[in-house]
Amino acid sequence: MSIAVVKFSSRLVAGVVQSFWQQVADGSRFEEAGESVGWSVTTVRRELRSSGGVRPRRGRTLTGRSLSFDEREQIALLRGKESVREIARRLGRAPSTISRELRRNADEVYYYRATTAHARAHARAARPKTAKLKSNEALRKEVEKRLGKKDSPVQIAGRLRKNHPNNPEMWVSHETIYQSLYLESRGGLKRELVKNLRTGRTLRKPQRRPDERRGRIQGMVMIADRPAEVEDRAVPGHWEGDLIVGKDGKTAIGTVVERTTGFLMLVHVPADQNRAEAVRDGLISKMGALPDELRRSLTWDQGIEMSRHKEVKIAADIDIYFCDPHSPWQRGSNENINGLLRQYFPKGTDLSIYSQTDLDYVAHELNDRPRQRFDFCTPNEMIRTFLLR
Template identity: 55%
Template sequence: MVAGRLSLAEREEIGLGLARGESCRRIGARLGRAHTTVSREVERHSFHGHAVAFGRPEMVYRATSAHRSAATAAVRPRRAKLAVRGRLRSLVLRLLRRRWSPQQIAARLRDDFPDRPEMWVSHETIYQAIYLQSRGNLRAELTRQKALRSGRVTRRRRAAEAGAVRSNRPWLGLNISARPAEAADRAVPGHWEGDLVIGKDGASAVATLVERSTRFALLVGLPGGRVSEDVVACLAAAMGTLPRQLRRSLTWDQGSEMARHTDFSLATDCPVYFCDPHSPWQRGSNENTNGLLRQYYPKGVTDFRRITQHQLDTVAAELNSRPRQTLAWKTPAEKLDQLLKVDGATTD
């Protein structure tokens, strides 16, 4: 029994007591309730009967009707938390515009406001505020972009992962199996994964580099196209800005753009290893980053020749400022900065 609320059994006892002509005080004493509780119950849930006593309609109390009425009155619709305009709603909208996922937002709010529960919100609440067509719907204020990174307007089940063709054939004698063990367990920073994201009609591309330990991403423009000599030169220039401690290895697929990989290794002192054929999961962090990049540059419509390096750096900074679950909801930029401070590394 909930304190302060009458149960159906108590209401039935009130009805029987009234039928016997008992006073509210006596009924309350028998139930262990204040007589004012009983009198308010009778006053609220009695109705006019057909019989007339002393020229007035008789007041009738029915336990089941009273209980049903009280249950209905107790259900007070609560306004959705994100439907209320305020700092929390504004912050959630701002992070959605930065293409954070609801789960990232929910986790980071708890981390940033540990002593302010009013600034917490679950990822499910955010999803509902986006999907449900209710007053205060967040999607209405995100009309210039897709509310979620996936672009979906309805929820769907996660698809099962497809199998892939496996192969143990090495390429150019530097198969991924020869990569240092420290790269596989992500314990030591400085091991990178890389790939190309292709533009419209295959006429342009941009290179993506992701550090395996921190998930820190670099986006490298390729104004010279996908010719190996130009790709390697651009990658070497980008990697050359990093401290030596962060240039331990690079893992790539078997694309012809890395045919001049020895030039890259000589310029950066960073060896290149190659994945097995048809094995994108061997560069899982890089594949995930490529998917995130498509939020900014959709497949089949983007001409990367029109995208400047400054624009790519801006997108990379936004990706690196998103909290990641695999980093205990820290951002890649925060993790990289932490590693650089610990190692005392400086840019060459």
């Protein structure tokens, strides 16, 4: 069987693609989601054109049956150095899986490259099932007729079940209708019928306006309402916080820095826990342990991880303020410390491997580092000075 040649790009890597679409589903703008997974604006546009604005199914619920791109990179690294059985042992795979991968996706003379192999596997796996609206002419004509009358896909799906209660062949979900209109690979319906939908869009979009951040954080108190004493850094106890994000946006660490002293605290965010709940629990633990005079306010950006901010405010007894959208300079201290932290946690790192003990050690190292703005005193010394007054 001949396989179509496919040029490798990160758009073939399910983990990257699904991370992008999950962030869109969570309310991020396309550009924001693209930036977080390392895509240029051009790559984002290509993804939207090819998908029709519909989140792809491939890779959405990975079972581990297929080799990932990371595993193929490991195979390429170990090939020629280790036996097939040793490679399989390291990856936790069957030896037959590795030998089959090398046989199917290696170049001539058994030369194996992860990018080429992944592209070939991606092309081989593209065996789409014939869409119901393509194979069932009577159903397709009925759907097209109702779209022509400007019925919505939800109305069409409901009416078909009502009109044909004993004939499942004449049933179709509203999502299938949308995908047949917007996604070229699904097909079946005339593309021009999209103009009969309420929106008339040729590209499917999230149900929100581009400048709207609906459904993200309720009850925010904005930075404009923050006390004036925060600005001159004369009074300690005002903090700035954010997340640094790891590989594919799937792991994160909370970073909180005190504006006056530069004192840093790091918050463990378990990868297997809801991020908003993990940030809430971590902040309550860290901020709640501070003396009253060091627990005045916390300023954060509008990331969804702070959707439980009211619980943090009550439990830790601290006022919480939010920056304006796309205004990182409003958390200047935190942005600077996050840059320093990349020495310890480079971009693309799996941050879930670090425990709270590991994070406390890194925070201690940075808090013991002399700072020029404090005449080369350390944040540890600065914060002790304020506490002893």
